[in-house]
């Protein structure tokens with residue numbers, strides 16, 4: 001264990017916040033030959049890390065922020081891995097007071113991107129570089145290679161990029177880390193990543209529920225289906241771990257573990273942030289929104305308990321061909337997943353335009369191919385789609401995805417029809433299908449909405465055959481005037 005701080009042992013980077021993520025990233029950095037200064041508010045975590053893993057590389061133990069900052073090579077690079085929100089502000093303030101012009105502070109937590117925009121602007125005034133870096137992959141990714149989404153000044157990426165790229169996951173020799181864009185862009189992109197993660201998990205949950213309630217399969221049988229799917233176009237980390245979770249037997253009861261876990265899903269907030277930001281940007285992220293609401297509904301335990309026994313109707317015929325229905329579910333999952341990703345990429349495009357970030361969707365597909373929670377074979381297809389046409393109006397319109405949906409459409413409809421008739425909730429499957437149908441519709445009932453708005457509020461409407469805004473004199477002779 002290295003505890004002394006002297007000039008010959010200055011660290012290339014410091015990590016403060018040594019809980020699950022920080023400790024594993026510090027180890028990842030050290031394992032890649034970087035000397036890492038360690039700091040945590042409570043010293044016990046620092047000592048535990050050194051005690052258990054001090055031999056994995058070169059660490060510098062520090063107790064105070066002053067010692068920590070003094071242990072770093074200039075320009076100093078500090079990675080903050082603490083709780084998002086006020087704790088991050090408190091740590092930034094402490095660090096900024098001890099650091100010098102040109103030093104770089106990296107926030108690797110799940111920060112709200114508007115906080116990152118504010119922090120970057122305020123630290124810039126103090127001569128410090130601030131990099132808001134989304135990091136995905138959980139504990140295992142942090143240690144063995146996460147996907148890293150750093151925003152902030154391009155200049156700071158020059159000093160930081162090689163180091164971050166060295167610890168990121170690699171796919172086909174390409175690191176899952178790239179400079180995303182200015183200020184809050186890295187955290188914005190990480191937020192949308194998490195939103196897509198929510199949608200993906202909800203869709204998998206709906207597929208699981210259909211297997212249980214429409215086909216009467218056991219968790220172990222469903223695990224086998226997911227394992228098989230993981231060898232095809234649905235191959236992904238989330239499908240893989242779904243099989244693992246479903247296979248798990250509870251040691252205490254002998255029941256499948258999934259049956260003894262309380263069915264109320266929690267959420268730390270990134271999914272909710274994605275939906276709030278999408279509402280402000282005016283982007284329909286229906287798959288993500290349904291996933292966030294589904295978690296909220298699952299947590300409404302009192303209401304749910306009171307509602308048990310409500311009528312489900314009489315249409316209760318189960319699918320007669322289990323093999324066909326299993327195939328249908330796999331296609332409904334694939335098609336709905338395409339919609340969720342298309343919507344997430346739409347939100348990224350809208351955020352990029354709003355904040356002038358100049359984000360490149362193909363780059364994101366590239367760095368999400370490995371390390372992160374939504375990593376999937378599918379991401380290669382998304383990368384190809386944006387390589388072919390960086391200006392795609394929607395991912396759904398890329399030839400590969402268009403064809404995939406065409407091949408899935410009847411299965412997708414059968415799944416939603418069956419679920420609706422059996423009373424099995426599939427909000428994400430159904431809303432994704434509704435989104436797809438609305439997107440491809442030549443005419444939408446929005447024309448009627450406009451008429452209603454004009455009727456009660458003189459809000460005006462556009463005509464299909466002339467330029468300008470119009471208003472009908474609804475309370476008068478109902479003639480039309482140009483507004």
Ligand SMILES: NC(=O)c1ccc[n+]([C@@H]2O[C@H](COP(=O)([O-])OP(=O)(O)OC[C@H]3O[C@@H](n4cnc5c(N)ncnc54)[C@H](OP(=O)(O)O)[C@@H]3O)[C@@H](O)[C@H]2O)c1
Nearest residue numbers: 017018019020021022041042081082083084087109110138
């Ligand atoms: N867990 C994941 O899978 C995951 C994945 C990606 C990103 N993230 C993000 O990464 C960050 C770290 O996550 P985590 O799960 O490792 O840890 P966490 O539970 O979110 O945070 C614990 C760490 O924050 C420190 N901390 C809390 N309040 C503080 C304060 N006021 N001042 C200074 N330090 C404070 C704690 O120090 P003490 O030890 O002294 O309490 C501890 O080191 C979070 O922003 C999280 O959202 C997490």
Ligand SMILES: O=C(O)[C@H](O)[C@@H](O)[C@H](O)[C@H](O)COP(=O)(O)O
Nearest residue numbers: 136137138194267268269270373
């Ligand atoms: O990319 C990741 O590594 C995960 O998304 C990570 O960020 C974390 O596990 C989520 O924040 C959990 O989110 P919920 O608690 O909201 O499900």
